Amino acid sequence: MFRVRGIQISLHSLFFVLLAYFCYAGWHDGGMLGAWWSAATLLIFFACIVLHELGHSFVAIMFGVKVRRILLTPIGGMAQFDSIPRKPSQELLITIAGPAVNFVIAGVLWFTVNFPDDWDYNLAMGSIGDLGRTLLVWNVVIGLFNLIPAFPMDGGRILRALLATRLPYARATFWAATVSKIIAVPGGIFELYKGNYIVATICVFIFFAGEAEYRAVLYREQHEARWLEMQSRPPEGPTAGEPPLLGS
């Protein structure tokens, strides 16, 4: 779509399916105005997510990390970094910056916008006056949701970074992934029991995301260990004096 300080902001094609669905749902509830309102609230929601991801990105850039792009998918945003700093304090600050942006926006709205007394609102059909309130509610929701201490949410990374100040990185990831599973299993069973299938599916996703993160860290560490070992080993075989092989 566009670039912010060299970071490309991209939309996943499925996003348009979601937008079409929101327009249809709005139109079904309240005609043309409903469709516009529904589309506007969705776009505002994703604008808040872009700001959240930019929060992560700007702090990452401060630590010398290259940020390629921010990809928006129907299930949320994702800032793609070339590398993640291993210093727990840096990872902690990069991770906290995302939810912090949402809480700052919510705080500014709270103190600047004069809200009506009734907090009864309908996301599908509203007025321009409700826009500020929708923005406030969504920023609080995005901020809090991301603080749940489970992968792939920011809270999982914050927990890992805190543990990594005392433990080796892989061990810290193991315990953070274990906490993810401890949250996901009873949460998933409870939501299934209550009939919230979407939330139950998210719990299944959280369970596997924790495991995937731990495996990725283990793989990377083993890879690095092997590379270091190869570096320290004296060269074997006829290497010196041999002509370089040209690739075909």
Ligand code: ZN
């Ligand atoms: Zn985040």
